[in-house]
Amino acid sequence: MDESLVGDENNHTRLETIVTDGIVAAVLRSRKYRAVCPDTVRRIARRELANRGDVKTAVKETKRKLHQVYGAYEEPVDYHAAHTRLAVAYETRSEAEVRAVCRGLLARHASTRERLPILDEFYPPIWAVTGRPASLLDLGCGLNPLTIPWMDLAPGTRYHAFDIDADRVAFLNRTLALAGCLRLARCQDILCQPPDAKADVALLLKTIPCLDRQEPDGARRVLTSLRTRFVVAGFAIKSLGGREKGMARNYQAQFLALAEEQSWPVTRLAFATELVFVAQLETGS
Ligand SMILES: C[S@@+](CC[C@H](N)C(=O)[O-])C[C@H]1O[C@@H](n2cnc3c(N)ncnc32)[C@H](O)[C@@H]1O
Structure with a gap:
């Protein structure tokens, strides 16, 4: 040349x-x-x-x-004050106290705010399919690690959380420590660097459309590179503005097409505010 x-x-x-x-x-x-x-x-x-x-x-x-x-879901959170409130609640050793503080904080992110009405019933049917995970990834986690008090995880569970907000991630690491977990939250763009940790379950709660909005086929690239036994894909039923635009139907068609192509068995769980698919990536055979 x-x-x-x-x-x-x-x-x-x-x-x-x-x-x-x-x-x-x-x-x-x-x-x-x-x-x-x-x-x-x-x-x-x-x-x-x-x-x-x-x-x-x-x-x-x-x-x-x-x-x-990112920005559309956010409300300003004073993470220092939030940590103090959580630390005080954990010191009381009262599960009700801890849950009450977590609920208040979960309402500060649009995505977890929508999950509040279904939180008590959310994880048991998911774990019924996957088994209670000993390790999990929470991809594009937002404030979802604050739902750990509803997850019934065993002590020592490895909870890897990924998001792109450095302040939130620092706060989540302190939260994970209070909940008795290792500090495994990372400020990491999962499209630039898909997570390679092995785990039982990967949670992608309302994250898939967010990845596809950033890069064509972004979610597929992340999903097909995962080294987890199960994927839990959650989809909003309404837009942030509260409109139903056939969203659930479209997401379902898209996710089921990928699952069929990859031969992943899928369980569908319809909650009042979220549609969830549990896909088995590894059959263990
Ligand atoms: C719709 S919210 C879902 C939050 C959470 N999973 C839930 O359902 O409560 C999408 C989240 O993904 C994060 N996010 C967006 N793009 C990302 C990327 N490329 N890598 C990692 N996280 C990302 C945003 O910061 C936001 O917290």
Whole structure:
């Protein structure tokens, strides 16, 4: 190849990196996105820059995408105060006290707020299919690790939680320690780096549409790379605005098509506010 062309290509890549760095820095300067994993911002910024071409629009579109897959679910949480309240509750050794504080915090994230009315009945039918897990992954976890008091896990369960908000992840690690678990929460973009830990169960509660919104076939790529025995895929029945747009039907069709293609046996569990599929990835035979 003509060496001057190689030089041009290198210069172009360098320039692209410098421009992308600028977009990432601009997005991370905003209050709303300052705690987001830089890998996520970079991945989205690169795509938006390639699609839009100009920096100002790429910054705007990167924030818009981050709003769809992260910001729209969030309410400000004072994690220091939240930890103090939880620590006090755990000190009382009263399960009711711990659950009451967790419920209050779970209401601060749109996704877990919708799960509150079904929380008491949520995990038993799931564990009835998978067995009570000794290790689990919670992918795009939001505040869901605060539902551990409803999970009836044995002491020493390995609970790996992944999300893209560094502040939330730091808080969740302190929460996991209070609940008697190892501090296995990670600020990790699962599209950049799909988790490779072996575990009994992977929870993807309302995470699948969120991954597909970021990358075509994003969820399939993550799902098919998992090294867990089961996947628990949860889907919202209504949009965040409260509308039913045939969402459940579409999600069901999409997930069942993937399961059939991969020969995963599936159990369907319909809760009042969430549709759940438990797929067996490893038959153990
Ligand atoms: C719809 S919420 C679901 C939260 C939680 N699973 C639940 O149902 O309560 C999606 C979550 O995925 C996280 N997320 C989005 N993209 C991600 C990515 N690429 N890697 C890891 N987490 C991601 C968001 O920060 C958000 O907490």
